[in-house]
Amino acid sequence: MSEPLLDRDSGVPLYAQIRDVLRGQILGQHIAPGEHLPGELELQERFGVARSVIRQALSELADAGLIRRERGRGSVVVPTRLHHRRAEQAGGLSRQLAAAGEHLRTVVLDLRAATAPDAAVPALRTADAWRIERLRFVDEEPLVFMRSWVSRELFPDLTADAIEGSLLGYMRSTGVVPVGGPRQLRAVPADPTVADHLGIDVGTPVLLLQALTNDDQGRGLEWSTLWHQPSTVFDVDAKVETRVDAPADPAAPGSPDFDRVRELIAELASIIGPGRA
Amino acid sequence: MSEPLLDRDSGVPLYAQIRDVLRGQILGQHIAPGEHLPGELELQERFGVARSVIRQALSELADAGLIRRERGRGSVVVPTRLHHRRAEQAGGLSRQLAAAGEHLRTVVLDLRAATAPDAAVPALRTADAWRIERLRFVDEEPLVFMRSWVSRELFPDLTADAIEGSLLGYMRSTGVVPVGGPRQLRAVPADPTVADHLGIDVGTPVLLLQALTNDDQGRGLEWSTLWHQPSTVFDVDAKVETRVDAPADPAAPGSPDFDRVRELIAELASIIGPGRA
Numbered sequence: 185m186s187e188p189l190l191d192r193d194s195g196v197p198l199y200a201q202i203r204d205v206l207r208g209q210i211l212g213q214h215i216a217p218g219e220h221l222p223g224e225l226e227l228q229e230r231f232g233v234a235r236s237v238i239r240q241a242l243s244e245l246a247d248a249g250l251i252r253r254e255r256g257r258g259s260v261v262v263p264t265r266l267h268h269r270r271a272e273q274a275g276g277l278s279r280q281l282a283a284a285g286e287h288l289r290t291v292v293l294d295l296r297a298a299t300a301p302d303a304a305v306p307a308l309r310t311a312d313a314w315r316i317e318r319l320r321f322v323d324e325e326p327l328v329f330m331r332s333w334v335s336r337e338l339f340p341d342l343t344a345d346a347i348e349g350s351l352l353g354y355m356r357s358t359g360v361v362p363v364g365g366p367r368q369l370r371a372v373p374a375d376p377t378v379a380d381h382l383g384i385d386v387g388t389p390v391l392l393l394q395a396l397t398n399d400d401q402g403r404g405l406e407w408s409t410l411w412h413q414p415s416t417v418f419d420v421d422a423k424v425e426t427r428v429d430a431p432a433d434p435a436a437p438g439s440p441d442f443d444r445v446r447e448l449i450a451e452l453a454s455i456i457g458p459g460r461a
Numbered sequence: 462m463s464e465p466l467l468d469r470d471s472g473v474p475l476y477a478q479i480r481d482v483l484r485g486q487i488l489g490q491h492i493a494p495g496e497h498l499p500g501e502l503e504l505q506e507r508f509g510v511a512r513s514v515i516r517q518a519l520s521e522l523a524d525a526g527l528i529r530r531e532r533g534r535g536s537v538v539v540p541t542r543l544h545h546r547r548a549e550q551a552g553g554l555s556r557q558l559a560a561a562g563e564h565l566r567t568v569v570l571d572l573r574a575a576t577a578p579d580a581a582v583p584a585l586r587t588a589d590a591w592r593i594e595r596l597r598f599v600d601e602e603p604l605v606f607m608r609s610w611v612s613r614e615l616f617p618d619l620t621a622d623a624i625e626g627s628l629l630g631y632m633r634s635t636g637v638v639p640v641g642g643p644r645q646l647r648a649v650p651a652d653p654t655v656a657d658h659l660g661i662d663v664g665t666p667v668l669l670l671q672a673l674t675n676d677d678q679g680r681g682l683e684w685s686t687l688w689h690q691p692s693t694v695f696d697v698d699a700k701v702e703t704r705v706d707a708p709a710d711p712a713a714p715g716s717p718d719f720d721r722v723r724e725l726i727a728e729l730a731s732i733i734g735p736g737r738a
Contacts, residue, residue, distance in 0.1 A: 204663070204664065205652065208649075208651065208652035208653070208663065209652045212649040212652045212655060212669060214652055268645075271548055271549075271646065271695075271699070272698065272700065273700065273701075273702045274699035275702065276702040301493050302495060303493050352701065363701055364699045364701050365698070366698055366699075367696070367698070367699050368695070368696055369694065369695040369696075369697070370694050371649070371668040371693075372488045372666055373485045373488060373489065373665075373666050375485035375486045375489045375491055377491070386485065387481070387485065387664070389649055389665075389666030390489075395699065397699075409490055411489070412648075414647075414649075417645045417646065417647050418646040419645055420643075420646070420697060421549065421643055422550055422551035422642065422643075422672070423551060424550075424551045424552050424629065424639050424640055425550045425553040425556070452722060
């Protein structure tokens with residue numbers, strides 16, 4: 185590990201700089217849960233500071249619940265309580281969390297008619313939209329702040345009460361069939377709004393999920409941006425991809441193979457039965 | 462949007478505080494690419510500062526390439542160059558980027574025999590491991606810093622030269638068959654090591670990918686932590702999960718439906734052709 189350098193002219197106290205370096209190494213998994221931090225003497229030498237400075241930094245990490253100081257044995261990284269969700273599952277968060285023994289509660293913070301952002305219009309096929317802000321709590325901790333855009337033409341009667349349980353559930357009750365859609369995941373700094381809702385500092389890294397959910401007709405039902413508590417983990421199973429030097433697609437639209445594939449898919453769908461598509 | 466409050470006693474200049482608030486709103490997608498920032502007058506009122514302070518903040522955002530100032534028309538958010546990769550694909554990053562017209566280059570920074578961290582041992586079935594640090598560049602920009610742990614028993618002859626192209630490629634050359642494995646995605650602050658390698662500030666949000674890749678025997682081949690440049694986007698397609706109260710599976714093993722599903726899948730596979738499974 186390269187030695188972090190302290191900036192003695194920055195005006196930021198040395199103990200705070202050291203605290204932030206160690207915090208980054210813990211949150212960034214350079215020091216894993218259950219592992220010991222280097223001892224006070226080693227930290228003293230590494231950073232070139234007095235023992236009292238190291239003690240102040242460690243004390244703040246302990247107060248933040250990141251480490252546990254053990255008498256005579258140094259400091260151990262405390263396992264963080266992480267909230268796992270499946271990256272490839274749309275909706276069903278309530279059930280995913282229930283499987284981990286956790287309870288999900290959703291609060292509608294704001295609901296109004298508004299013009300959808302440019303990026304959402306092609307998906308929603310309209311700019312005349314509902315703008316919905318929701319906050320989801322796991323037990324009493326805010327887990328995710330969500331801003332969703334929904335077509336007003338498709339759902340003219342949408343109300344805050346109706347979507348308090350589940351927006352997708354409400355949509356189903358009107359006869360549409362949400363099937364899923366593309367998601368993008370990024371790491372971004374929390375802006376003041378997100379920080380305020382999630383109870384974290386401005387600038388804290390949060391997972392941003394940009395999500396489009398379509399129905400079985402290919403219509404965009406919900407275009408949403410979700411900002412997640414830093415304790416959130418998205419799980420996904422990855423497969424080694426097939427080789428690029430595969431032969432040209434034998435089942436292109438219009439080919440006999442393509443038509444046969446359509447027939448086979450229809451037969452598979454009929455076996456699997458309605459209501460499970 | 463709740464009004465961000467400036468801290469006039471923090472010692473941080475007001476223009477820098479405003480710059481950081483706006484920067485967070487741009488990176489966090491509260492203001493989308495192509496959208497206009499509020500005008501100088503509106504920003505002046507919102508933050509309660511002089512016009513020169515707003516101008517200094519906007520000027521720094523323009524210098525950072527986040528906005529483009531248009532004479533008489535305000536400031537437009539510049540689309541960021543994002544690097545997309547598929548969350549559910551293991552390996553093949555080179556090909557994913559080539560599809561976007563980008564060139565990938567990998568540099569082995571460090572290779573040594575070392576004791577694997579506790580979390581990796583169950584997967585690798587040994588603590589006697591290679592510790593590999595690599596840095597991947599897209600064109601000349603560092604995209605991802607990777608720390609990998611690989612069993613020394615399984616790959617006794619591994620060298621830096623042999624894995625410079627592709628670690629999975631090297632593994633294949635020894636006769637193992639990497640098939641994929643679980644991944645976890647989180648947002649974490651860059652620690653000094655990561656910041657140094659990626660050329661970003663300490664504390665910048667980065668996507669952390671924790672990845673295990675197994676072979677077709679279920680052996681753990683590679684346990685890796687990857688820290689991504691903030692411009693990285695992970696794409697995944699999500700599906701609405703099947704209902705928990707769905708009727709019992711009509712296509713359970715042993716049923717006639719199940720056998721027919723197997724036949725249909727075989728026929729589909731034969732159309733799609735060998736080598737593409």
